[in-house]
Amino acid sequence: MTETAHALSSSPTLWDLVARRAALTPDRPVFLQGDRVLTFGELRDRAERVAAGLYAMGVRPGTVVAWQLPTRIETALLSFALARLGAVQSPVIPFYRDREVGFALRESKADFFAVPGTWRGYDHTEMARRLGAKKVFEAYGDLPDGDPGVLPAPPSEGTSVRWIYWTSGTTSDPKGVLHTDRSLIAGGSCLAHALRLSAQDVGSMAFPYAHIAGPDYTVMLLLYGFPAVLFEQFALPEALEEYRKHGVTVAGGSTAFYSMFLAEQRKQPGEKVIPTLRLLAGGGAPKPPEVYHCVVREMGVQLTHGYGMTEVPMITMGCPDDSAENLATTEGRPPEGMEIRIVDGEVRLRGEAVCQGYLDPAQTAEAFDADGFLRTGDLGQVTESGHLVLTGRTKDVIIRKGENISAKEIEDLLHRFPGVGDVAVIGLPDTERGERVCAVVEPAARSREAGELTLEAVTSYLRAEGLSVHKLPEQLEVVDALPRNETLRKVLKYKLRERYSGTAK
Known part of the structure; x- marks a missing residue:
């Protein structure tokens, strides 16, 4: 035990x-x-x-x-x-x-x-x-x-x-x-119990210790008595030597980290990039189902993804013994004591891991509803099995000619399109439509299909996948790299909106 x-x-x-x-x-x-x-x-x-x-x-x-x-x-x-x-x-x-x-x-x-x-x-x-x-x-x-x-x-x-x-x-x-x-102990406990780790595991911190994930992860080490490898500067393939030397069994951070490990694995198919690795785990950013399937198939390890934020370090987490369908398409289940309420599609939270509010009392008053639930700004639904499915952000709902369009739905489909490394779908101001759908694509590294990333090719693919015509992107931008923050490498959509507003094509 x-x-x-x-x-x-x-x-x-x-x-x-x-x-x-x-x-x-x-x-x-x-x-x-x-x-x-x-x-x-x-x-x-x-x-x-x-x-x-x-x-x-x-x-x-x-x-x-x-x-x-x-x-x-x-x-x-x-x-x-x-x-x-x-x-x-x-x-x-x-x-x-x-x-x-x-x-x-x-x-x-x-x-x-x-x-x-x-x-x-x-x-x-x-x-x-x-x-x-x-x-x-x-x-x-x-x-x-x-x-x-x-x-x-x-x-x-x-x-x-x-x-x-x-x-x-x-x-x-x-x-x-x-x-x-x-609240920090409650978040770390959720992570520890969901991942089913033991004293024989070796974890890793490839993210800033100053991030909310720092104490989250450290609580897990204190509860279960196993070590973590610390990375002052994280980059692949340079960091692989440390993973191998210390026999890391659990790695990850967020979706961007999964993709980075996957890219290294693709350089040596059939030979595990980290021989001791058995689990990738993380959260903090949306995980397209295709990423899950690629990691399991090509790296030969399990992938569990969770849902957390600075205000609530761990909300839900996938468990290694969940079904492949739930691991691919949901954010896992909440621990005992975390209440999830869906109000008009928005995810709201109450529980021990929820913060006490903000330094600014006005922001605190705005963030919590009358029953003490935190308004997350995330859209989602809870399945019959108790798993949480996130469908986007309130700010990621694109309203085109009065119709609501989920950016995440389009992003998940485009992650399966050949040549796409990563993608962000945003709504841009449009005098005729209210908002138009713009897909900003980061090509896959060294992809032979990158030259085929045209608006016509993308919309033809999405039509074939059954996406409704009114949701099709009307603008495509191909960039060398999507703008990201320096913590869990989340895509900064507000920077993309700033860059491409007023660039109708």
Whole structure:
């Protein structure tokens, strides 16, 4: 039986999970990075020393500490040291620059700001000072250090707001999302139980630790006692050596990651690109059914996809023992305690993993309905088996001559068209139709069919697939690469709308 971190308080903190896991399996590794190994016992002991160093700097329970750091062992240590103190953390994605970072610092009223110094050629310390950040310190290699004997008692409950995350990527204006240890633990628990992992697995973090998926994934490690390989910079094929060296069994991140692994597999058909890999898992972006079938068929591994967002880190998750049909066409089922309500087609949520709202009270009031359900802005339906099917975003409903058109329906079909690597379907302003349907296509790498990506060929294919005539794209744009955010590589549709509005053809 898997040894999990049970016997905790009714409202545990993240630090409770660290202490419990360190007592159970102190010598097992939790983080692997290059030749470096951090065990669960070392995570507890070193995080306490870092907490003491932070305490000497003036960090106290409730102090707001922003940090903009890459995915490193030191980042995890700093974050857990802050959790030990009961400080309020505001993680910032390391790729963000003045506009987003300045906004986060001002809105969170951060008292301290931890940066990596110069990282990937960019001077974060200079940016922090330029933005007027308070008490800037570098935390890339050396971390604050002190005697844990000076520390106050750890936080006694996990229901206070101690996390401010920032919505990222798919909209132009971020929001400060308020989370508790309890909501993050609830999200990570859902992921852990759905994936059916064990202490013998080896996971991986190819996404920024500052993303909401960071604690989501780490909770899973603490509950089940297995390690994850950390990638400070992720790119394929360069990262494959690390996956192979550490015997990674579970990889993924989002749909874009699945496609990247699939592209590497296609370079060596018949020979597994990562011999130990048995499962790809992720979420955060729509998954076309065709991607699922290609991964299972060509990579010889299972693929489970889920549904989450900054406001609710894990909503539903596919299970490895689900049917192929459900794994291909749904986002999985919600865990016990997550309520899903469909109102006028929109998915609404209530449960422990749901955030407490936003820094801006007006945004909080707008986001929750009278019954306390969060309005997600996603459209979907729940099947008889309890699986959630997402059909698009409210903003992705294209209204052409008064008729509603789902962008996702068209995208799923185009993912099967030869030569298409990825696609985003958007509605563009049109004086005659209200909106017209525009398909923006990223060709498949080295595809011989890429030259056949014409509007006539695409619409002929969609007609043959049975798509209604009024849903056919009226404009096709072929781009080298779709614009994406730097976290889970979601496509930024608002940038495409900005680029192609007014380009009727």
